[in-house]
Amino acid sequence: MLSKKTKYGLKALSYLASQDNRLPVQIAEIAKHENISQKFLESILLTLRKSGLLGSKKGKGGGYYLIKDPEDILMTDVMRILEGPIALVPCVSLNFYEQCEDCPDEATCAVHKLMLQVRDSALTVYRNNTLADIIK
Amino acid sequence: MLSKKTKYGLKALSYLASQDNRLPVQIAEIAKHENISQKFLESILLTLRKSGLLGSKKGKGGGYYLIKDPEDILMTDVMRILEGPIALVPCVSLNFYEQCEDCPDEATCAVHKLMLQVRDSALTVYRNNTLADIIK
């Protein structure tokens, strides 16, 4: 299941991408428009800023804004930042690989075999979608 | 992330499918072979039996066995029984649909648009894999 963090983060990014200009947008405005708890959204936007997707400006007229064009923001990056690994099990993860303690052999593991396909299919979707694509 | 319940359930099904015959296999044997907590596995096998994938036999010589051929057991069914919805958000779920309270319009929702694609790609994988496929 998709976490609310990811859901809200995607909605916030979409809202920013659909602005006419790149002027900073206040947290309060995003929260209100997307029906998100403002405080919770704060922490999400902070995460997105630290990961380089958003910029921020303090003080009057401040807020958050996109650093890159929506066309250049890949869903693979967004998902990994907000949701973490795209793979459903660590043993098929590209960026967060971990061996299973209980599994004697990945090559013959049925779970591994299935989850590898699921990961690839999800990756294909995320790689083929930018922020611009999903707000159209 | 895939729950251990699903992971263990898949492993147990794989183990049963790879048997030479259809004689009942004891929980203890499956648990030992697949490195699973026996008590936890008990509840998982019970779920699989209630959903019609497994049969069971009590008493001496008892255990669990596959009811259908591995070729006829689709991963879509297994995943829905063990893991629940395949969709990452209820608003794109075929079997567990629910409307989002916070979302004013699904048609224009970016999250909806993206997750619809993810669901379809996962469904394709699960529909194209039977239990027989993943133990090969």
Place this chain on the structure above:
DNA sequence: TGCATACTCTATTAAATCGATAGGGTAAAA
């Protein structure tokens, strides 16, 4: 300079979920 604005950061918490465990109950076979 001083004030208002709005982001920054830490800590806390309630609720839900997960994975595992305990223990007695019951059906079936020998």
Place this chain on the structure above:
DNA sequence: TTTTACCCTATCGATTTAATAGAGTATGCA
């Protein structure tokens, strides 16, 4: 009638999730 092995309920600790509170800090502007 005894043993075997599945059946079922209850509970529990740990973790994660979603949300909240509140103090801190940088910026713009008068």
